[in-house]
Amino acid sequence: EVQLVESGGGLVQPGGSLRLSCAASGFSFSDSWMNWVRQAPGKRLEWVANINEDGGVQKYVDSVRGRFTISRDNAENSLFLQMNSLRVEDTAVYYCANAKAPGTFGYWGQGTLAIVSS
């Protein structure tokens, strides 16, 4: 059974940092592109970043480039999202998801909520 379990969300002040983690099991993690997707309250889903199988390629949506860093540890079957210089508009549930195909998210975690507020 595929499982993706996110953690690391919480309440942080604007300008602060959070590090999200995603523990994966039940599929070949090291052979999968991985993604972070977020959903602000009552808003559409938004792709945030992804990373290729060996971590050598990362892509980011414009609004987070330079502030967020996606990384992975294939030995630990884990995905990470380091979020710095957080803004109020970064408040969202953050999901990790594996890629079934380009632009396609096969399995999703339950999400972790990051709230940026003073």
Add this chain to the structure above:
Amino acid sequence: QSALTQPASVSGSPGQSVTISCTGTSSDVGAYNFVSWYRQHPDKAPKLIIYDVNNRPSGVPDRLSGSKSGNTASLTISGLQAEDEADYFCASYRGRIDLDVVFGGGTKLTVL
């Protein structure tokens, strides 16, 4: 951010069929067959229900189907059931380093 356009809501009675549209551009929906659909129940994670325009993952019933014409993709749900009441999102590959995937705004399906 560029995004796909979906109707905000659709509705139908049990047993009926509904179709949800998803309109993009020649840079996403029109350019690639990597269009996918997701179902999301309240406070739950999205679930993949259609990928590559018209393929169903294992376990998804065949009363759910997808199609595409030009820059518009569609999801059709036939034989509506109460469990189909949920939010539905479409997504398309865009392939840009600064925008790899675009999502639709979501459609709330109400089963009357």
